[in-house]
Amino acid sequence: MSASKNTEERYILLVEDNPDDVDLTIMALDKSNILNEVRVARDGEEALRMLLGTGEEGLDRLPAVVLLDLNMPRVNGLEVLREIRRNERTRRLPVVILTSSREEQDIVQGYDLGANSYIRKPVDFDNFVGAVRQLGLYWLVLNEPAL
């Protein structure tokens, strides 16, 4: 099994309720030549169903990284993170908080709940592309996940 194939099999789970942000994130990944699959959960509830659920909605395998927005209707990002860490199957899953908020309490709580990284989405799209590129490279290529 080659490293590249292994890399191609890795996918990103994007948890984001804002369709603009979904598109912008995907465009940024494209622009950065990161061609890995991106699966999208439109809110926290869906994200949990996908990650923890079984059967039809449940994912066959875990993503390489979860890009998690915080401010979402129904179940917010921090609650999603808490559940991920609580679950035996997903507790070592890399989770990167990708959000507009720079509130200290969000950052602190995020890390407390076991976020692997905290990235603030810049308004400047060029900066955003730069951030996403680094993210993708890091988590999809460099990082060795726990199995």
Add this chain to the structure above:
Amino acid sequence: MWEPKTYRLFQLNTWNIALIYLVMGLLWILFSDRLLEQLVNNPATLTRYQTYKGWFYVFITAVLLVVLLARYTARITRMRKEFVERFDLYRSLLEQGNQVVLQVDERRNFIYTNPAIREILGYDEDELQNLDDLEAKVHHSDIDRFYQIRDVYEADERDHDPFKKQLRIRRKDGSWRWFQMILTDKRSFEHIESRLLLVRDVHDETIVFEQLRESQRRFEHLFQEAPVGYHSLGSDFRIIDINKAELELLGYKREEVVGKMTWADLIATEDHPTFERQKKDLLEKGRAENLKYTIVRKDGSRRTVILNAKAFFDDSERLLYALANVVDLTDQLEAEKKLGDAYRKLNYHVQNTPLGFVEWNDRLRVTEWSPESESIFGWSKEEVTGMLVDEWRFIHDDDAPLVAEKMTEMLAGGELRNVISNRNYTKSGNVLYCEWHNSALLDDQGRLVSVMSLVHDITDRVRAQEKIRQLNRSLEDMVRERTRKLELANKELETFAYTVSHDLRAPLRSIDGFSRTLMDQYQDQLDERGIGFLKRVRNASQRMGLLIDDILALSRISRIELNVEQVDLSSLSREILQSLQEKEPEREATVDVDENMVVTGDARMIRIMMQNLLDNAWKYTSRRDHTRIEVGSRKENGNTIIYVQDNGVGFPMKYLEKLFLPFQRLHAQDDFPGTGVGLATVQRIIHRHAGAIWAKSDENEGAVFSFFLPDKSV
């Protein structure tokens, strides 16, 4: 003495009788024969008659002789009887008298000793046989006097007056007593030359005399050393003696006064009439009492004295001398005057004090009740004088136990002052709140003399305080309500801030992101102008993003809690400046940061503050060829002032007041980009630390921002 008279008469009679007998005999012999011859002529008869005449003469003579002898014998008998009686008298006097009589012969032996010796000296005559025996009994201190007696005895002087000496002799019972010894002249008796030595007990009178002398000495001492002035005046009212105290009082020396001055020389002229009265009183009444004089001391100063004098007269009522004592009243009078003044002053205050004044005696009965007390409580002084505090409806029933307890405590020797706040009734039955300031006055022995009370009617104050308490309570309620509302508002603000940070930024990102994508992917369908517009859209959205971030930062300054600690401002400044230099390594810059600048404050806020200040300094010096930034400190009025100085473009001072207002910019966005929130944030941080910040600049000459933070920030 009885001896001469009778003897003389007796001798004269003997010669008279013999003379008369001789004359009569001659007359008889001469004339009787002649008469017979004339009467009788007869010789025989004559012879017979002559014989009868002879017998007659013999007979007459015999009768006369018998009469004379009888008288003589009777007189002798009478004399003898008288002599015996007298002898008995003298003997009994000698033997039972109160003195020892010793007859001493020339060989010093006592040839006669009267029986009184046993009683007076206790010795038998056998034990005291001569002068040497007596010498052995004489007190050794007095032995010289005894030798003087002995010397006189031996000097054989006949015409010496009776020689007297007093000395102590030890009696047989061992006691020493004073005796007077009198040695009489030498006399010859029954051919023996002897003297009489009389020994009389004078012990008691000697002791009395000694005591008298002692008391005289004491009097003399008392006179001289008495703290009171004494002088004595002779019969001419000249001062004949004066004691130390009075000399000191007068300022004269003894020799200047005694015998030279009268009292008149020592007193003020206006007191001379008083002295005249004194003399008159002494002469007429024997005493002069309580005379007040102003004396003039030697140095001219005056003092006030009081004089008492007593006169002493001789038997014929003539003035011998007078004794006067003089007491200096000056100090006492001054003290009395001061006391009087003090009393008048006190009384004035008591009567006029705005507080009520009440005085209680040692049994806590009212003795003083000032006019103000009357106006506070309504009772007049007459109504309450002599009353005990519980004898009229005065102290509020609920407070009576407290007052009783406090007063008992004070009288039991506790604190001599207390303050009791209690309620009192007025005469009309109203209730007053009063503050009683009580103090106990004790005498030297610590016994209570009186209690003085000052009463302050604090009813208005108490009512006002009650009102204030009510107001405070409603104020607290209000504050609580406000606080609750404020907390609510804060929460809303936080929610709002959160929403702003998240929700407002999201659309901006979309605007920017899609504009960018539009520019990239539809470049060929847009002309230059269209792309320009898209650039403007992106600039605007990015600037709005910055604005939102800054507004949030500013609001966060007000919201988060201070966590005060010591912050090393020197290394913080260096760190920030270094990162600025790293961002623009091409810029030439000299930075100068003082060592050891430490401030007290919230570390995160201080960092934000310094970041803003140094960002500005860096930004506004960007057009200089060489950037100079200095961070330093100086002491001013005990405060440490920190300043950040740059050589940038500065700002016009006329806009100083806008400098720290949010969104106020003094430079065009194109010249120096910025949101205008940075200095507002800096000021808010400083204010939250209760510090101050100010700025100074000359346009194009750089700017100085100075601030200080208190050591203990709140």
